[in-house]
Amino acid sequence: MYSEIRLDDIDRGTKWWELLSEAERWEWFAKVGTTRPADAWDAFKRSRRRGDFREPELQLTEDLRRGMEWWKSLSEEERAEWFARLGTHRPKDAWNAFKRSHGYVDRDNNQRRQGN
Structure with missing residues (x-):
């Protein structure tokens, strides 16, 4: 017990x-x-x-690099819209939702569905 x-x-x-x-x-x-x-x-x-805090050490993958570039390209208003739509304040969640909305399907959502 x-x-x-x-x-x-x-x-x-x-x-x-x-x-x-x-x-x-x-x-x-x-x-x-x-x-x-x-x-x-x-x-x-x-x-x-x-004292390391919560995140494991990340490798800068192609997906992370693309996500950071996408996030930096958004205006403050666009970022706020993503956060409001998703109910989160994590850019990673917005990036993943953006990819899903554009038909990406693999684990890192870098491969598009056939016909897209």
């Missing part, structure tokens, strides 16, 4: 995991070398204790 402290930790880990995007989850999996959310949660807690 789990202690109350352990149950609280599991609850906090579950909530943290649910707030991550799919891309962020895969970043944590890559960082810890497993596909277990519990391992990612443990790595997150260790990184906070060391």
